[in-house]
Amino acid sequence: MTTPGATLVRWIERVETGLVAALVFAMVVLAGAQIVLRNAFESGLSWADPLLRAMVLWAAMLGALAAARDDKHIGLDLVTHFVHGRARRLLRVVTLLFAAAVSAMMAWHGVGLVRLDYGAGTATAGIPNWAIEAIVPVGFGLLALRLALRAFLPPRSDAPALAPELP
Template sequence: MRFPDPVKVFDFLPAAALGTIMLLTVAAVFQRYVMSTPIAWLEEVNGLLFLWAIMLGSAAAKGAGSHLSIDILTSLLPPRGQWIMSIVVEVLTLFVAGLMSWYGYLLASQVQFKITNVLGIPYSYIDYAVPAGGIGIALFSIRNIVVLCKGHDPSVAKEMN
């Protein structure tokens, strides 16, 4: 049994959220300017979808190796030094993603009883996007560390799934 590529799963969800935002915005413009009846809940839904798209999209970018990096100093190192620097960067990324996930979880837990004005849903539904994105980034960092320790280039990690 072949499992789906986790990067593709993380790619699909933000793309679906952004597509939904686009469709809802077109519908809102039509409702407001043609029908003269604005959609009251649209701003809250778009905000929720946008935050989830950003956080899951950042995890997808980590998994695909698409985050911006400046390798001017790393490229001057010998191969062993580049390998060590790659491990250090992945461990630091894992640490930051862990902090982001933990504090995002704490934030979402604190606002679980605070309700949005229009939709009437807990703010935690919005804020849980932060730990979800952090967990995704952490998982891809762990994958990259494992791939690096096996002696491979992390850019081939996608093919190894």
């Protein structure tokens, strides 16, 4: 029997994954439409390119959250091949907390970025720039929280994400 908390976590993970998939799908469709319009009809959507850039920013931030969720985030794990046991766990905690602190600083400075554009009135495809940029403080804030929590949870896998275990 699963707990309500575990069910909520699984639901949030599915929503995150669905959002990233929908965003990437929309980016492919919009970019494809731009290519067809430019090559076949010598026209295009003037708002599509700036919107695609904004969508890339959102996809990157949501992807970083999903990577941190699954312990697949970018990391230098060379040292972990040479340490084991308690030292390895301590090193994991220290590095994840350091990454959480850096992410928290990025979130803090992201708030400043959003404040700069809040009253500016500029927009991309009818969306205010501050709303597009809001993913920076929100995404980095959530990333800081997720990394801090992951520091005290067991890793989802002992194996590195992209490299085989060294002998």
